[in-house]
Amino acid sequence: MVDLVYGMGITDIVRDFPAHFSMLTKYLSIKLFKSKPFIYGSADIINICNLHCSHCYWWKTRRNEKDELSVEDWRKLIKNTFKKHHVYVVTLVGGEPLMRQEVVETFCEEMPRRICVVTNGxxxxxxxxxxxxxxxxxDGTEQIHDSIRGKGAYAKTKKNILDYIAGPSRNGKPAWKDIWITMTINSMNYKTIEGLIEEWKGTINKIGFQFHTPFDDNDPLWLPFGENRSKxxxxxxxxxxxxxxxIMNTEKQLQLMKGTWGGTKTTPIDCPSWAIxxxxxxxxxxxPCCIGSSDSNALKPICEKCGVGCYSILVAQGLKN
Structure with a gap:
């Protein structure tokens, strides 16, 4: 089976034709009528994480609330939000979403083949x-990854990926097609990009890159615009x-990352933040976006230094605020 669109083959596209048709009509309405429909979805399904990664946006806006939504609460929300608006794909994040597998299962039941899970592995x-x-x-090769996420984190993640890949096929596809790597580039790990690619190419399906987005002008992890970042x-x-x-990023999307593309200070300008x-x-x-907060008093990401992949790819496709 040939992968045509984001890991989907012909049979996947035909089987899920209604979702693809809805996606197409939304893009046409944006282009022709300047509408602003929700295209994708994102849900923080848990307010806990087992790691405390130095670069993670979630810790900057997290509220210390112990109570979380039940499975049935999420089922109702899915129907009243993501399904109501015919959202194409929902990405589950946290915290660490695999600490609430019953919620992941619920999303997969309600929106089959439309759910991605972001996990530290x-x-x-x-x-x-x-x-x-x-x-x-x-976040880079083993030593750098562990310096960001904690000693031993890389070895654990690698073992879990390889164990999954060694398992049986799923829905007629080899297990390695289920695994995509995401790397957030920052001032600590940018020299390890090629090493990470060389280690994982031929083992997992795809790799995607984005850049660390700061919430503070003095964030030492931000890789400043300029000659080094452009290289x-x-x-x-x-x-x-x-x-x-x-490598799943398009060249146009990557070129955007050389400079400001999203907004001014903490306000989205070109960024189609409404799309998710x-x-x-x-x-x-x-x-103002998926790395922000529902709390109006929380820290906000600096839009003019944004490196988030899910919005920059939309801008690269011609969608703007």
Whole structure:
């Protein structure tokens, strides 16, 4: 089966034709009528994480609330939000979403083959029947990854990925097709990009890159715009030409990352932040985007230094605020 669109083959596209048709009509309405429909979804299904990664946006806006929505609460929310608005794909994040597998299962039941899970990979990866795929976070090669996420984190994640891949096929596809890696590039790990690619190409399906987005002007992890960052982007573009089926970012999206593309200070300008319906662990809408918060008093991401992949790819496709 040939992968045509984001890991989907012909049979996948035909089987899920209504979802693809809805997606097409939304793009046409945006282009022709300047409408602003929700295209994708994001949900923080848990308010707990087993790691405390130094670069993670979630800790900057997290509220210390212990109560979370029940499975049935989430089922109702899915129907009244994501399904009501015919959202194409929902990405489950947290915290660490695999600490609430029953909620992941509920999403997969309600929106089969339309659910991605972003995980740090330190828990064994369950074989959810109707999952779209896993986004496993790796922030460089082992030493650097561990310096960001904690000693031993890389080895745990690698073992869990390889254990999953060694398992049986799922829905007629080999297990390795379920695993995509996401790397958030920052001032600590940018020199390990090629090493990470070389280690994982031929083992998992795809890798995607984005850049660390600061919430503070003095964030030491932000890789400043300028010659060094541009060289990093050019290197990824060069590697993409070498491995076009492995690196999922488009060249146009990567070029955006050389400078300001999203907004001014903490206000989205070109960024189509409206395109992603983002809910926190209480089911409340996050602002100004999926790395923001439903709390109006919380810290906000600096839009003019944004490096978030899910919005920059939309801008690269011609969608703007």
């Amino acid at each position: 330190t828990y064994p990866l369950p074989r959810f029947k109707n999952l779209y795929f896993y986004w496993v976070s790796l 990093v982007v050019d290197k990824i573009i060069e590697l993409r030409k070498r491995y076009p089926d492995f 319906l983002s809910l926190d662990h209480k089911g409340k809408t996050k602002h």
